[in-house]
Amino acid sequence: MVNLFIGKAEVCVSLVCEELSFGARLQQVSFSAATGQLVGIIGANGAGKTTLLQALTGQLEPTAGRATFANATIAQLASLEQRRLIGFLPQNPTAHSDITVAHFLRSGLVNLSLRQSPSAEVKRVVALLKIHDYLSRPLTQLSGGEQRRVQLARALLGDQPWLACDEPTASLDLHYQLHVMQLLKSLAQQGKIITVALHDLSLAARFCDQLVLLHKGRLVAAGEPAAVLTDENLANAFGISARWLCTEQGVALLPSLLKQPS
Numbered sequence: 738m739v740n741l742f743i744g745k746a747e748v749c750v751s752l753v754c755e756e757l758s759f760g761a762r763l764q765q766v767s768f769s770a771a772t773g774q775l776v777g778i779i780g781a782n783g784a785g786k787t788t789l790l791q792a793l794t795g796q797l798e799p800t801a802g803r804a805t806f807a808n809a810t811i812a813q814l815a816s817l818e819q820r821r822l823i824g825f826l827p828q829n830p831t832a833h834s835d836i837t838v839a840h841f842l843r844s845g846l847v848n849l850s851l852r853q854s855p856s857a858e859v860k861r862v863v864a865l866l867k868i869h870d871y872l873s874r875p876l877t878q879l880s881g882g883e884q885r886r887v888q889l890a891r892a893l894l895g896d897q898p899w900l901a902c903d904e905p906t907a908s909l910d911l912h913y914q915l916h917v918m919q920l921l922k923s924l925a926q927q928g929k930i931i932t933v934a935l936h937d938l939s940l941a942a943r944f945c946d947q948l949v950l951l952h953k954g955r956l957v958a959a960g961e962p963a964a965v966l967t968d969e970n971l972a973n974a975f976g977i978s979a980r981w982l983c984t985e986q987g988v989a990l991l992p993s994l995l996k997q998p999s
């Protein structure tokens with residue numbers, strides 16, 4: 738494991754992405770993250786956020802470069818080992834017709850190594866996402882935001898050390914956007930690495946320890962939010978200018994359209 742100095746404390750860097758590429762969709766992206774960090778992956782539509790998450794976690798085989806977690810090369814791990822290492826929330830999970838939420842959650846326990854009984858593990862994630870009321874309902878009859886919380890609960894089953902989420906706040910109301918971001922932050926602080934693709938730059942700036950900004954499959958910047966969300970990067974990657982509101986609750990970005998992203 739590589740040791741680095743981040744701020745004043747020495748920390749173990751557990752996730753290292755080295756010049757990771759996937760054809761033209763992702764080109765030589767590098768960054769690293771330490772246990773305890775919530776890492777936001779940001780960029781315009783089509784920038785490569787989903788591709789990066791999939792190549793990082795072994796769902797897409799990189800065409801060059803590699804991703805390692807605790808020195809293990811992810812692409813070389815068996816799928817069972819990947820599953821025990823990484824909790825994954827896809828951007829568009831497959832629709833499961835007819836099954837209840839309880840059934841959907843139980844089906845997510847397959848091949849996980851659990852520290853407690855399966856029913857206690859389901860109860861744990863149900864409480865985290867506040868989805869008790871949905872358990873006996875068919876999954877596809879829930880609203881979009883309700884389904885998203887159930888899908889995130891399923892991704893948390895197994896309590897893996899690395900959680901990768903593709904737009905976890907999509908479809909959520911403001912209450913649950915904050916709830917989910919606070920939950921992810923607290924899970925990171927309890928010792929996970931969390932990589933999360935996000936569109937909301939205010940949430941990204943407020944909650945993430947580090948941001949990875951992509952543009953057309955290439956890395957523009959990686960680092961602390963203030964260093965990444967510069968006027969120049971916002972203009973080039975998103976075609977916006979922004980004013981920042983700073984309050985006791987955190988920061989919020991007020992964007993204005995500039996032009997099409999270059």
Ligand SMILES: Nc1ncnc2c1ncn2[C@@H]1O[C@H](COP(=O)(O)OP(=O)(O)OP(=O)(O)O)[C@@H](O)[C@H]1O
Nearest residue numbers: 762780781782783784785786787788789828934936
């Ligand atoms: N299955 C695929 N085959 C070919 N090209 C693809 C495929 N999926 C995505 N792409 C292309 O790869 C690029 C990156 O897509 P990706 O889904 O990673 O972007 P993203 O940043 O997650 O976008 P969004 O914010 O819209 O979800 C885009 O140009 C997209 O059109």
